[in-house]
Amino acid sequence: MQRCNDEGAPAYVRAVNALQATPLKINETVVDAVQWCWDEAKMFSNFPAAEAPARPVLPDNYEGLSDKVKSQHRAGLRKWHLKRREVVANRHCMQSDLKTAREMQQFDEFFTPWNCDFRGRMYMLSTFNYHRADHIKAMFQFARGKAIKDPKWIKVHLANVGDFDKISKKSFEEREAWVDDNHDQLIACASDFKASFGDWSRADKPFQFLAAAVAYRDYCEHGPGYVCYLPPSLDGTNSGTQHYSAATLNEDDAFLVNLVPDIACQDVYGVVAKAVEARVRCDLQSDKTLPYALKTDKDGNVVERGYTPTLGDLAAMWLDFGITRKVCKRNTMTFGYSSNANGMYDQLMEDFMVPLERSVAYGELSKHPFGDDHVQRDAARYLATINYETIRETLSSVSGAMDYIRALSEALSKENKVMRSTSPSGFPVFQRYQKTKRMRVRVFLWDREAKINRRSQITMVQDVVNQIDSRKASNSASPNIIHSWDAGHMALTICAMLDEGINDFFMIHDSFATQAADTDTMYHVVRQVFVDIYSGDCVFAKLEAEVREQLANPDAALATLPAKGDLDIQGVLESRYCFS
Numbered sequence: 001m002q003r004c005n006d007e008g009a010p011a012y013v014r015a016v017n018a019l020q021a022t023p024l025k026i027n028e029t030v031v032d033a034v035q036w037c038w039d040e041a042k043m044f045s046n047f048p049a050a051e052a053p054a055r056p057v058l059p060d061n062y063e064g065l066s067d068k069v070k071s072q073h074r075a076g077l078r079k080w081h082l083k084r085r086e087v088v089a090n091r092h093c094m095q096s097d098l099k100t101a102r103e104m105q106q107f108d109e110f111f112t113p114w115n116c117d118f119r120g121r122m123y124m125l126s127t128f129n130y131h132r133a134d135h136i137k138a139m140f141q142f143a144r145g146k147a148i149k150d151p152k153w154i155k156v157h158l159a160n161v162g163d164f165d166k167i168s169k170k171s172f173e174e175r176e177a178w179v180d181d182n183h184d185q186l187i188a189c190a191s192d193f194k195a196s197f198g199d200w201s202r203a204d205k206p207f208q209f210l211a212a213a214v215a216y217r218d219y220c221e222h223g224p225g226y227v228c229y230l231p232p233s234l235d236g237t238n239s240g241t242q243h244y245s246a247a248t249l250n251e252d253d254a255f256l257v258n259l260v261p262d263i264a265c266q267d268v269y270g271v272v273a274k275a276v277e278a279r280v281r282c283d284l285q286s287d288k289t290l291p292y293a294l295k296t297d298k299d300g301n302v303v304e305r306g307y308t309p310t311l312g313d314l315a316a317m318w319l320d321f322g323i324t325r326k327v328c329k330r331n332t333m334t335f336g337y338s339s340n341a342n343g344m345y346d347q348l349m350e351d352f353m354v355p356l357e358r359s360v361a362y363g364e365l366s367k368h369p370f371g372d373d374h375v376q377r378d379a380a381r382y383l384a385t386i387n388y389e390t391i392r393e394t395l396s397s398v399s400g401a402m403d404y405i406r407a408l409s410e411a412l413s414k415e416n417k418v419m420r421s422t423s424p425s426g427f428p429v430f431q432r433y434q435k436t437k438r439m440r441v442r443v444f445l446w447d448r449e450a451k452i453n454r455r456s457q458i459t460m461v462q463d464v465v466n467q468i469d470s471r472k473a474s475n476s477a478s479p480n481i482i483h484s485w486d487a488g489h490m491a492l493t494i495c496a497m498l499d500e501g502i503n504d505f506f507m508i509h510d511s512f513a514t515q516a517a518d519t520d521t522m523y524h525v526v527r528q529v530f531v532d533i534y535s536g537d538c539v540f541a542k543l544e545a546e547v548r549e550q551l552a553n554p555d556a557a558l559a560t561l562p563a564k565g566d567l568d569i570q571g572v573l574e575s576r577y578c579f580s
Contacts, residue, residue, distance in 0.1 A: 010425065010426040010427070011425040011426055011488075011491045011492055011495045012116060012120055012122075012423075012425045012426065012427045012487075012488075012491045014491075014494070014495050014498065015122065015425070015490065015491035015492075015494040015495060016114050016115065016116060016122055018494050018495075018498055018503065018505055019114045019122060019494070019505055019507060020111060020112070020113055020114050021111070021503070022111070022142070022503070022504050022505050022506070023109035023110070023111060023142070023143035023144055023504075024109065024110055024111065024112065024130075024140050024141065024142065024143055025104075025107070025108060025109055025110065025140075025141060025142070025143040025229070026101055026104045026105045026139055026140070026141075027138065027139055027140065027141045027211050027214075027229075028105060029193070029210070029211070029214050030135075030138045030139050030207050030210060030211050031098070031101045031102070031105065031139055032193075033193045033207065033210055034098065034101075034135050034139070034207065035098055036193070036194060037135075037197075038050055038094055038098070042197070042201070043362060043364070044201040044202075044206065045134070045201065045203075045206050046133060046134065047135060047206075048090035048093070048094060049083075049086070049087055049090060049358070049362070050087065050090065050091070050094075051087060052080070052083055052084040052087045053080065053083060053361035053362045053363070054363075055077075055080055056073070056076045056077055056080055058073055058077075059073075072372065075372075075373060079357065079361070080361070083358070083361055096127075096128075097128060097136060100128040101128070101139050104128075108143060109143035109144070110143075112124045112125070112126050112129055113125040113126065116427065116487075118429065118430055118431070118432075118480075119423070119427075119429055119480050119483040119484040119487055120423045120425060120427030120429060120483075120484050120487035120488060120491065121483050121484075121486075121487040121509065122487065122490065122491070122507070130506065130508070131508055134205045134206060134207050134208055135206075135207045137207075137208065138205075138207035138208045138210065138211045139207075140231075140506070141211070141229040141230060141231065142229045142230075142231060142504050142506070142515060143229075144504065145227040145228055145229040145515070146227065146228060146504075146515040146516070146517035146518065147224075147225050147226065147227050147228075147517060148219070148224070148225075148226060148227075148228050148516050148517045149224050149225075149517075150224065151216060151219045151220075152172075152176065153232040153516045153519040153520075154212060154215050154216050154219060154228065154230060154232060154516055155175065155176045155179040155180075155216065156172055156175050156176065156232065156580070157212050157230070157232030157233065157516075158179055158186070158209065158212040158213060158215075158216055159175035159176070159178050159179055160175070160233075160235075160580075161203060161204060161205040161208040161209045161212055162203040162204060162205075162209045162212075163203065163204035163205075164178075164202070164203070164204075166267075166325075168204075169265050169267045169270070170265060171263070171264070171265060171576075172576065172580070179216065183220075185199060186213045186216055186217070187213075187216075187217050187220065189209075189210060189213045190210070190213040190214040190216065190217035190218075191217065193210055200213065211230060212230060212232075215228055215229070215230040215516075228515070228516045228517065230516055231504075231506035231513040231514065231515070231516075232513060232516050232519055233506070233508075233511045233512065233513035234511070234512045234513070234519070234522060234523060234526060234579040234580060235510065235511045235512075235579065235580070236257075236486075236510035236511070236512075236578065236579050237257040237258045237266070237268065237577065237578060237579075237580075238256075238257045238268050238269075238332065238333055238336070239336075239486050239509070239510035240333070240334075240335070240336020240337055240398065240482050240486075241253055241256070241257045241268065241335075241336050241395055241397075241398055242254075242257045242259060242530075242578065243336075243482055243485045243486060243489075244336055244395075244397045244398045244401045244402075244482065245257060245259060245395075245397045245398075245567065246259060246530070246533075246534040246567070246569060246572070247397075247401060247485075247534060247538075247539050247540060247562075248397040248400065248401055248540075248562045248563065248564060248565060249564045249565040249566065249567040249569065250396065250397035250565040250567060251565050251566050251567040252396070252397075252565075253395050253396065253397040253398065254397075254567045256268040256271060256394075256395075257578070258575055258576075258577040258578040258580070259567070259571070259572050259575055259578050260567070260571055260575060261571050261574040261575045261576070262575070262577075265576075265577040265580065266577070267325060268332060268394075268395075269325035269326075269328055269329040269332050269333075270325040271394065272325075272328045272331075272332050272387070272390055272391055272394055273323055273324055273325045273327065273328045275390045275393075275394060276323055276327075276328055276383070276386055276387055276390050277319070277323040279386050279389075279390060280315045280318055280319060280323060280383070280386060281315065281319065283311040283312060283314070283315040284312050284315045284316060284319075285312055286310060286311035286312045286315070287310045287311075287312060288310060288311050289308055289309070289310055289311070290311070290314075290378055290381060290382060307371070307372075307375065308374075308378075309371075309375055309378055309379075311382065314378060314379050314382045314383075315382075317369065317370055317371075317375075317379055318379065318382075318383055320369070321369050321370070323383075327348075327352070327383075328387055328391075330347045330351055331344040331347060331348070331384070331387045331388070331391065332387075332391050332395075334347070335388075335391045335392070335395065335398060336395070336398045336402075336478075336479075336482055337478070337479035337482060337483070338402060338475055338476070338478050338479045340388060341384050341385050341387075341388040342384075344384035344387050344388055345380050345381050345384035347384075348380040348383060348384055349376070349377070349380045352380070353368075353370065353376040353377075353379075353380055356368050356369060356370070397562070397565070400562045400563070401478070401540070401562050402478040403559075404540065404559050404560075404561065404562050405477050405478040405481050405543070406474050406475075406477055406478055407558065407559035408477065408543065408544065408547045408558065408559065409431070409473050409474045409476075409477035410470065410473075410474050411547065411551065411556065411558055412468075412473075412547060412550060412551070413468050413470035413473050413474065414470075415551065415552055416466070416467065416468050417468065417550055417551075418430055418431060418432045418468065418473075419431040419473065419477060419547070419550075420546060420550060421481065421484065421543055421546050421547075422542075422546065423484035423485065423487060423488040423491075424484075424485060424488030424489065424491075424492060424533045424539075425487070425488040425491035425492055426488075427484065427487065427488065427491070429480065429481075429484045431473060431476060431477060431480050432468075433468060433469045433472040433473040433476060434463045434464060434465070434466075434467060434468060434469060435463075435464040435467040435468070435469045436461050436462060436463055436464060436469070437461075437462055437464055438459050438460070438461055438462075439459070439460045439462070440457055440458070440459055440460075441457070441458050441459075441460055442455060442456070442457050443455075443456055443457075443458060444456070481543065485533070485539070486509060486510055487509070488533065489526075489529060489530055489533060490507055490509065490510075490512070492529045492532075492533070493512060493522070493525055493526050493529045494507070496525045496528070496529055497514065497518075497521070497522060497525055500521055500525065502514055502515070502518045502521060502522075504518070512526050512579060523579070524573075526579050527572050527573050527575070527578065527579065528573065530572055530578075531569055531570060531572050531573055534569050535569050535570065538561070538564075540561050540562055541561065544558060544561065
């Protein structure tokens with residue numbers, strides 16, 4: 001592991017060094033639980049499938065069926081082949097992860113290397129790391145535990161990762177009370193994960209929930225002074241919106257993401273979901289169809305595609321399915337990173353339509369709630385459009401700030417220049433997006449199953465030197481800037497914790513974790529650092545000054561700075577739930 005000298009180093013170097021220097025070890029209970037679930041081919045949450053579903057059987061009268069019905073059967077077979085390949089990939093990945101985890105169990109401690117990407121965001125370099133899915137993340141814990149006086153943060157973390165009845169959006173006191181009320185059931189989960197599978201597997205993050213339940217049980221057995229190795233996390237509420245609303249001092253948006261002190265924990269995803277549901281209900285009686293719902297050939301002629309739903313049909317489907325905060329969460333989270341309606345469509349397909357297909361394939365559902373492939377795509381496109389419009393109206397500070405940053409990027413692109421900026425931690429951010437040229441090459445590849453050479457076509461992509469792709473640069477500018485800000489926040493938080501004598505970290509971008517014994521300190525530090533970033537000079541003014549330094553004419557007319565609101569940024573210090 002390469003480590004730079006901390007002496008006189010910038011904040012981001014100190015932060016990376018601290019992350020690399022944090023000793024970790026394997027949580028053996030979690031590894032045993034993952035192994036057992038895999039061996040038993042358990043199907044739950046996002047746990048990877050170990051077995052392919054039954055292969056669809058063509059009916060005896062297949063040859064006599066209409067072309068449209070035959071096409072549907074062939075589509076079913078294609079889906080089965082994709083799921084079979086997915087299971088093969090799952091098998092290789094799981095075998096590798098479990099093998100690595102078992103090897104790491106031999107050591108009292110191990111370390112992982114880290115680096116920064118071009119925005120200053122910090123990532124682990126090893127494939128086996130805690131930035132991955134729940135069943136992998138939960139395998140990691142601190143190697144050097146610390147004694148705790150009370151189980152407050154274990155309880156809060158346990159309620160958060162379980163999130164039964166959305167308890168993570170309740171007060172800290174209600175979360176602790178939930179753990180007390182479910183004490184016996186939690187102890188049962190920790191004591192026998194096989195017998196209690198039906199309970200802990202229903203958690204929002206099942207394996208992290210199991211790990212937290214074990215820590216809670218151990219505290220109950222040992223009492224104050226128990227040495228805890230669990231990393232309870234403090235997660236930001238929609239990090240992108242938090243940074244935009246703080247930068248613009250927009251009090252309305254800041255309130256939705258818990259930057260304004262309040263006795264209740266606000267839920268921006270729930271607010272968006274209610275607004276989306278209201279708009280969807282307005283379409284219930286509509287007999288219009290989506291303008292892109294009809295399938296056409298290359299000449300623009302309409303091709304028969306079966307049932308074409310109206311907007312009323314699509315609205316009814318989503319209302320029957322339920323427009324919950326979960327349906328709108330990912331779209332809302334990524335809006336601040338320049339996700340548009342097309343990106344939100346892809347997310348809805350990936351998060352809902354594909355998993356529902358999996359449930360149908362494995363017999364967990366008798367039929368897909370949104371019908372065949374065409375209707376699924378129509379439904380996802382329909383809701384993505386509404387989600388995007390609703391989120392843009394709800395989070396006004398995000399919309400205005402993104403437009404401003406995009407305009408700065410366009411000004412530089414006109415001069416064929418790369419956008420350069422500096423993150424709050426001092427990290428130099430270079431957003432280089434060059435034009436590319438594509439070249440098609442035909443090659444022969446060996447088909448191992450058929451044992452013959454097959455002619456294939458591949459596309460080679462090559463950068464065009466010194467030519468900026470203005471479209472990519474414009475679309476990427478605001479997400480890159482906001483990533484650099486949240487990366488700076490994380491780096492400066494780590495440095496402030498180091499100054500407090502705290503050296504163990506378990507960090508994932510906007511999720512901050514340290515020893516349970518030190519979580520109270522991090523609770524205050526993460527807020528203080530956030531306030532320090534946004535209580536000084538305007539971050540937009542700093543960014544514009546850096547852009548002007550790069551322009552041929554530093555006095556050129558640029559977009560107007562985003563308007564400032566009335567948010568008291570010092571209030572973040574008193575907000576209980578901005579990082580909770």
